[in-house]
Amino acid sequence: MNQITMLTIHAQFGGVQETIHPVVLQDELHLVLIDCGYVGFLSQIEQALIENGLSAANLTHVYITHQDHDHMGALADLKRKYPKIQIVTSGGEAPYISGAEKSLRLIQAEAMQKKLPPEQQEFGRAFCALLERVQTVPVDVEVSDYEELDWCGGCTVIATPGHTPGHTSLYLKQFETMITGDAVALENGVPVIANPQFALDLAQAEKSMQKLLRYGAKEWICYHGGRWIP
Ligand SMILES: [Zn+2]
Numbered sequence: 500m501n502q503i504t505m506l507t508i509h510a511q512f513g514g515v516q517e518t519i520h521p522v523v524l525q526d527e528l529h530l531v532l533i534d535c536g537y538v539g540f541l542s543q544i545e546q547a548l549i550e551n552g553l554s555a556a557n558l559t560h561v562y563i564t565h566q567d568h569d570h571m572g573a574l575a576d577l578k579r580k581y582p583k584i585q586i587v588t589s590g591g592e593a594p595y596i597s598g599a600e601k602s603l604r605l606i607q608a609e610a611m612q613k614k615l616p617p618e619q620q621e622f623g624r625a626f627c628a629l630l631e632r633v634q635t636v637p638v639d640v641e642v643s644d645y646e647e648l649d650w651c652g653g654c655t656v657i658a659t660p661g662h663t664p665g666h667t668s669l670y671l672k673q674f675e676t677m678i679t680g681d682a683v684a685l686e687n688g689v690p691v692i693a694n695p696q697f698a699l700d701l702a703q704a705e706k707s708m709q710k711l712l713r714y715g716a717k718e719w720i721c722y723h724g725g726r727w728i729p
Pocket of ligand 1: 681
């Protein structure tokens with residue numbers, strides 16, 4: 500039976516409560532986790548799967564929407580513990596996830612660090628250190644814009660660059676559901692550009708959000724913010 504499950508995982512960073520929503524696609528042949536949380540979050544992911552009647556041991560694929568630490572942080576631990584998992588991402592993000600290229604977010608954070616006022620230097624250093632802890636993982640499958648995956652009744656890859664250059668979202672045809680990654684976040688029930696101050700190309704990010712809106716999905720699942728019914 501085809502099924503989409505939204506996970507809810509809470510995290511604390513410097514006293515700030517964060518909630519993330521990885522998604523699981525299930526059909527007779529595949530169990531796909533879309534994004535996998537922060538560094539050190541393997542057990543939270545495993546626990547969230549168990550709470551939904553699922554098991555990490557049965558995962559066939561992990562799809563990574565983009566290279567950020569809150570999306571791929573637990574990937575290396577997942578792959579080490581469950582080596583059969585196939586890692587899937589866009590051709591544009593693959594070099595950063597596999598470590599062939601340096602994380603664009605780390606490059607951005609290091610550049611910002613030099614301009615931070617003294618009172619924010621410590622926070623900036625801690626953020627860089629956090630990004631440096633992300634372990635890279637070889638990518639098994641690279642996908643491209645409008646590629647069709649045979650997951651969960653049909654799944655279309657949608658290139659949504661801006662937040663990062665190779666960012667992708669996924670559209671589940673049977674469910675008319677959009678899984679946005681960080682192309683769109685939900686704030687107080689309103690879809691917005693996720694962290695616009697960190698978008699590597701804000702104009703592109705705005706275009707990508709419009710691209711997703713044009714799809715007319717019945718339901719969206721935002722990694723930051725959760726479910727949205729337009
Ligand atoms: Zn994120």
